[in-house]
Amino acid sequence: MEHSIDSHITQFLTSFGANQTMTSWPWMKGVEVAIADPVEPVCTEDDRPAVKALILKHSEKIDKIKTALEDDPLYNPKKHDDLWILRFWLSHKKSKAAIEAAKHTLEFRKKYHLDELDIRKMPPQEVKDGKLAEYNAAWKRKDGIVCYHPDPKRGVIVFIAVEARDQNVLVEKLSEDYWLPALLYLDEYSFQCLDYVTRTTGRLTKLIRFADCRGLSLGGLNMECTRRDARFMALMEDCYPQMTECIFVCNAPTLIGVIWKTFSPFFPKRVRSKFDIVYPKDNAKDHKKLLRYISEENIPDIHEGKNPASPEKCTSDETSNKRAEVYWWW
Incomplete structure (x- = not known):
């Protein structure tokens, strides 16, 4: 049983790495990997969870939300990837609410042109x-x-x-x-x-x-x-x-x-x-x-x-x- 779980994790991470090679958000320009392997905690108090582990844990819910978004003309898998969807699931814990929030966000970001500029240089x-x-x-x-x-x-x-x-x-x-x-x-x-x-x-x-x-x-x-x-x-x-x-x-x-x-x-x-x-x-x-x-x-x-x-x-x-x-x- 333990071997089966390890094999599942390895298979998931291999597939994840193959499919998440880049993202088209403007602030990620030049970064070749959409989600890196987790770095070591920066201090003893740093308890931030690893993104890939969270995606694995909630993969079934993420896939359900992703399926519901695929027909939305504003949905772009190169931007709206597993991490993007994960955030909605973690905030709402209900698929229907997460889907509604994600669709609202797609419309909101389109209306205000939020996917077009990297503004990190200007606090x-x-x-x-x-x-x-x-x-x-x-x-x-x-x-x-x-x-x-x-x-x-x-x-x-x-x-x-x-x-x-x-x-x-x-x-x-x-x-x-x-x-x-x-x-x-x-x-x-x-x-x-x-x-x-x-x-x-x-x-x-x-x-x-x-x-x-x-x-x-x-x-x-x-x-x-x-x-x-x-x-x-x-x-x-x-x-x-x-x-x-x-x-x-x-x-x-x-x-x-x-x-x-x-x-x-x-x-x-x-x-x-x-x-x-x-x-x-x-x-x-x-x-x-x-x-x-x-x-x-x-x-x-x-x-x-x-x-x-x-x-x-x-x-x-x-x-x-x-x-x-x-x-x-x-």
Whole structure:
């Protein structure tokens, strides 16, 4: 029996390797293998699962979803491969829901031309033109939200200074039309980085967010702003499955529990389940949680790490500060 299982795994991996030689996503240009064999964990806390093992485990469900998508004119097996489908299955655990989400995503990506550009060279905070730039400029500080990718073998880190986002000002200055460009660019940038890392390391890689709540006050919150956030997050939720690992709420005042209880019903269930209020400076267990996703050397000291640079000065890699083509609505 044990020999039979080993033979099955070997046969699967041989077939997998033969059929997954390349993918046509623009951010994978020049990479000859669609999914690499898993690299060794980058640290003792790194417990990301191997992609090929996950695909083997869920192969029956993946094949069922794939069969349902084959007649869709937007379906392209060179893009929408086993990994792409796996994410929908892991998020929904029901074939019907996964199929519906996948079809919605095909339409969504076509509508906004998301399969045409590699935008990894332009983190959201560096975009200088269009609605996204105007949205960023409406924050109190330029470091209000920063995407950071310090380790090419690990995930994206998003730093959010909550008090820098005065929701009253955003609603007063900007119409609802600005929300989709801002949130969509953030998600698409993160997805492209994460998909590249997942495929080249062979490990399912997700992002984490640091929500720094220092200086937060109830006066800076606005129900209309929260409604807009929730609306567009819900619109995109199914389009980016298995992308966010955790949202760490740091430096939270005691009133954060009251705030979260008040506003959490506006957000999708899967978003609510990912929040974790942590105090890494005072709690060793909380600090260790962070090390699953980012090394001590890359955590800015304002988040109890060893990097003296503030988030907006933490350059990600050799791609930092380079321009990338963007669509007008961004």
